[in-house]
Amino acid sequence: MTINRIFALSGLLLILGIPTSSIAQEEPTRSITQITGDLYRGQNNNHFTVFLVTEEGIILTDPINPGFSAWLKSELDTRFDVPVKYVLYSHHHGDHGSGGDVFAETATFVGHENMLTHMAMPPESTPLPLEGQYAIAATMDANDNGLIEMNEASGAVLANFVGFDENEDGVLNGAEVLRGPISQVREPELTYATNMVISLGGKDVEMTWVGEMNHSSDMSVITFPEEKAMHIVDFVTFQRLPYREMDFENKMFDEWMTAINHWETVSKDYDFISPGHGPLGGASDVTEWREYFDQLQAAVSEGIATGQSLEEMRENIALPDYSDWSGYSWLHENVLGMYHFLTDE
Numbered sequence: 001m002t003i004n005r006i007f008a009l010s011g012l013l014l015i016l017g018i019p020t021s022s023i024a025q026e027e028p029t030r031s032i033t034q035i036t037g038d039l040y041r042g043q044n045n046n047h048f049t050v051f052l053v054t055e056e057g058i059i060l061t062d063p064i065n066p067g068f069s070a071w072l073k074s075e076l077d078t079r080f081d082v083p084v085k086y087v088l089y090s091h092h093h094g095d096h097g098s099g100g101d102v103f104a105e106t107a108t109f110v111g112h113e114n115m116l117t118h119m120a121m122p123p124e125s126t127p128l129p130l131e132g133q134y135a136i137a138a139t140m141d142a143n144d145n146g147l148i149e150m151n152e153a154s155g156a157v158l159a160n161f162v163g164f165d166e167n168e169d170g171v172l173n174g175a176e177v178l179r180g181p182i183s184q185v186r187e188p189e190l191t192y193a194t195n196m197v198i199s200l201g202g203k204d205v206e207m208t209w210v211g212e213m214n215h216s217s218d219m220s221v222i223t224f225p226e227e228k229a230m231h232i233v234d235f236v237t238f239q240r241l242p243y244r245e246m247d248f249e250n251k252m253f254d255e256w257m258t259a260i261n262h263w264e265t266v267s268k269d270y271d272f273i274s275p276g277h278g279p280l281g282g283a284s285d286v287t288e289w290r291e292y293f294d295q296l297q298a299a300v301s302e303g304i305a306t307g308q309s310l311e312e313m314r315e316n317i318a319l320p321d322y323s324d325w326s327g328y329s330w331l332h333e334n335v336l337g338m339y340h341f342l343t344d345e
C-alpha cells in the first residue's frame, strides 16, 4: 500500500470513526536475513526470531504471532522446501510465542517446564488483577461487573483482546487478564528442566533455563554451538531500555542481575547474539545492557540516599548515555521499577 493510499484510507476511517492505529498494525515490517551459514533471523516489527535450516527440516525459535508465522511458513516453503520440525520457545509470553499452530502438522513444540505453570488458567473466581502489566484492565470496568467487555476495553487490553479471551466468550474475566494474552500460544509438548539438546540433520541446538527471575520463570536461552550464535529474549535486549516498569511486582531483581551477569560471561564465546528486541549484536551489547542497570541502580540509590521523593526521581533522573536507545521515554517507568526493586520488602 502506498503512503498516499494509507493517508486516504486513514481519512476515510477518521470520518467513519474507526481508530487509524489498527491500520498501522496491518503493515508490519517483516524480513528474513542471514546471520551465518544456515542460520537466519526473522523480523516482525520490533520482534525477532531465529531459525536454522538443515537437510531434514527447520528448527525455529519463537513464532511471534499468527500473522508473522503464516507469512514465515510461506517464505520457508518457497526458499527452503523443508518443513519446520521444531519450534523452540524462549518463554510463554504472547508477543513472542503466539502463532505456532501453523507449524503443528510437522513440528514438535519445546519449552521449559515452567511454561505449563505460567499457561495454566487461574481459578475462575480470580478478580481483575490490581498490579502487573495489565492491572490497567481493572480501571476499564465501567459497569463494575468484574469483567471487561470488548466495548469497555482500550489500549493494550483491546489490542490483545483475542489473546486474553481463552474461552472465546467475548468478555475477559480476572483469570484471563491475570494469565495474560497467551491464548494463541500453543503449549509445548516436550519440556525440560535445566537444559536440553535438540538434534536434527546433523545439527545441534541447545536450550538452557535462565532460572527464576522477575520477567518470567520459564525463560530459555537458545544457542547454536556450531554457528556460535545465541537467541536471547527480553531479560536481555539491545539498544532498547527495559520494558516500562520492569515487572517489579514480581520482585526478583537480584535473580535478574545474576542471569544478566552470567549470560554476559557466556556471550563472550559467541560471535552472533540475536536478541528478541533490537539489532543483531555481540557480547559487547550484553555488557552495555548490564551497564545500563548499573547506572540506573546508582542513580536511584543516590536519589533515595539524598532524600528525593519517587516523583522527583522520575522527573529528574536522566541517563544521557542511553538517550539514543529506543524506549528512552520509558526511563521514568524504569526509575519507578528500580525504586521498588530497591525498597520493597
Ligand SMILES: [Zn+2]
Binding pocket: 091, 093, 215, 234
Ligand atoms: Zn516476555
